[in-house]
Amino acid sequence: MNALLVFYSRDGCTRAAAREISKELGCRAEEIKDMKNRKGLLGFLSAGMDASLKRLTEIKGAHRNPARYCMIIIGTPIWNGHMSPAIRTYVSKNEHKFRKIALFCAEFGLGGEKALLEIEQICGKKPVAILVAKKSAMESEEFKKDLFKFCNSVRNAV
Numbered sequence: 001m002n003a004l005l006v007f008y009s010r011d012g013c014t015r016a017a018a019r020e021i022s023k024e025l026g027c028r029a030e031e032i033k034d035m036k037n038r039k040g041l042l043g044f045l046s047a048g049m050d051a052s053l054k055r056l057t058e059i060k061g062a063h064r065n066p067a068r069y070c071m072i073i074i075g076t077p078i079w080n081g082h083m084s085p086a087i088r089t090y091v092s093k094n095e096h097k098f099r100k101i102a103l104f105c106a107e108f109g110l111g112g113e114k115a116l117l118e119i120e121q122i123c124g125k126k127p128v129a130i131l132v133a134k135k136s137a138m139e140s141e142e143f144k145k146d147l148f149k150f151c152n153s154v155r156n157a158v
């Protein structure tokens with residue numbers, strides 16, 4: 001599968017979805033690290049504020065050249081209705097190298113679609129598939145079906 005999955009996760013939900021997707025598709029996954037500390041109360045507050053203010057951050061862990069892949073699958077948690085600063089940074093730096101994109105996010109329940117739409121706008125291309133993972137529903141059969149559908153759309157587009 002000529003697809004690369006790139007994600008950031010603070011608390012593990014985006015990581016769990018990323019693992020399922022990369023397993024299902026048999027594609028490589030790269031986890032981005034945010035060099036700014038996002039743990040604890042101060043980390044939580046700075047995470048929300050930086051996401052709201054659309055700030056960039058210093059990232060590590062994205063080693064592969066996205067230009068070498070037909071499809072880039074991007075996953076982010078939703079913070080204050082926005083993508084995480086780590087994913088904003090990755091997308092801003094690399095969007096000109098993306099051919100096709102598929103997007104997914106993990107959220108508590110609000111803002112995912114809008115945040116994914118912003119990634120679409122920055123990239124200037126429509127995603128072949130989107131998936132919004134609600135934290136409380138990630139173990140449900142319905143979510144598994146949605147994930148399978150997402151993977152099928154990616155597969156058909158590659």
Ligand SMILES: Cc1cc2nc3c(=O)[nH]c(=O)nc-3n(C[C@H](O)[C@H](O)[C@H](O)COP(=O)(O)O)c2cc1C
Binds near residue numbers: 010045107
């Ligand atoms: C700073 C911060 C802000 C958040 N804001 C939202 C939000 O606006 N909407 C929402 O549905 N969930 C929000 N959440 C919850 C996360 O999106 C949710 O827990 C998600 O599963 C986290 O993904 P992760 O486990 O991969 O880090 C927020 C979490 C944090 C830490």
